[in-house]
Amino acid sequence: MLYFIPTPIGNLNDISFRALSVLESCEFLFCEDTRVSKSLIALLNTRFNAKIYPKKFISLHSHNEKELLEKLDLSIFDKNTAYVSDAGMPTISDPGKYLLEFALKNKLSYEVLPGANAALVALVSSSFCEKEFIFMGFLAHRGKERQKDIEKLLSNPYPSIVYESPKRILSLVKELANLDANKELFAIKEISKKFQTQFKGRAKELLKELENANLKGEWVLVVQGNFKQEFNTNTLCEKDILELDLPLKIKSKLLAKMSGKSPKEFYKKLILS
Numbered sequence: 001m002l003y004f005i006p007t008p009i010g011n012l013n014d015i016s017f018r019a020l021s022v023l024e025s026c027e028f029l030f031c032e033d034t035r036v037s038k039s040l041i042a043l044l045n046t047r048f049n050a051k052i053y054p055k056k057f058i059s060l061h062s063h064n065e066k067e068l069l070e071k072l073d074l075s076i077f078d079k080n081t082a083y084v085s086d087a088g089m090p091t092i093s094d095p096g097k098y099l100l101e102f103a104l105k106n107k108l109s110y111e112v113l114p115g116a117n118a119a120l121v122a123l124v125s126s127s128f129c130e131k132e133f134i135f136m137g138f139l140a141h142r143g144k145e146r147q148k149d150i151e152k153l154l155s156n157p158y159p160s161i162v163y164e165s166p167k168r169i170l171s172l173v174k175e176l177a178n179l180d181a182n183k184e185l186f187a188i189k190e191i192s193k194k195f196q197t198q199f200k201g202r203a204k205e206l207l208k209e210l211e212n213a214n215l216k217g218e219w220v221l222v223v224q225g226n227f228k229q230e231f232n233t234n235t236l237c238e239k240d241i242l243e244l245d246l247p248l249k250i251k252s253k254l255l256a257k258m259s260g261k262s263p264k265e266f267y268k269k270l271i272l273s
Helices: 017-025 034-048 065-071 074-078 097-105 118-126 143-155 169-179 203-211 238-243 248-259 263-272
Strands: 002-004 028-031 056-059 081-084 110-112 134-138 160-164 184-189 197-202 219-223
Touching: 002 097, 017 034, 028 034, 034 056, 065 097, 118 160, 118 184, 118 219, 134 143, 143 169, 160 169, 169 184, 169 203, 169 219, 184 203, 197 203, 238 248, 248 263
Parallel strands: 002 081, 002 110, 028 056, 028 081, 134 160
Antiparallel strands: 160 219, 184 197, 184 219
């Protein structure tokens, strides 16, 4: 059995009894960073008198997971095996996705345990969410892609959650304030740690607070949804564009604009259809 086990994001007591029990049963442990995982397990063994002693720690992260999985002997999963990221829920802005896909492809039994997740803690703390929400993870760091992400963040109809580093949190709030000074924001850092701190207010107010705040630590920002931005049932879809009496090149450009794909890709399909 393969387990995906969430780990504490700040407070060691957030580990579940079930997670401890499963970890004790595992002979192999895939880790985002073996050094971090070994330190975590040493703390868990000391704090909770656990007996977590895997036979082998295997490094599995975004830079090596594809290559490692291609060479992996499936017999390893005959024993209880687990994957843990450095902190939080595997695959949520953390590695683990390819291992999960690998399990599905090879029909391996697997289970994801519930546990710590910064995005949901921030969302609930913000009070912005009534039903739907959007998780955007980390935004692009720079250039046009970052600008697109920020524009999307402001236009999303539902509350949006983003992760941000201490180096960029102030610039992000400043960019949001420049575009919509009255947008309601909620920012929280160091979730579940001793110095957890949170801020809530309009973008222009939050910017002033953060300019005088200690920004060290990992941040989660929740942006209130743009409730005026409703999904229009009359919006053109791909089928509507295909039915229009337009040159193929124009249709290709419109379809590319809607999907973000290459116009050439659509043009080739239209020629063959």
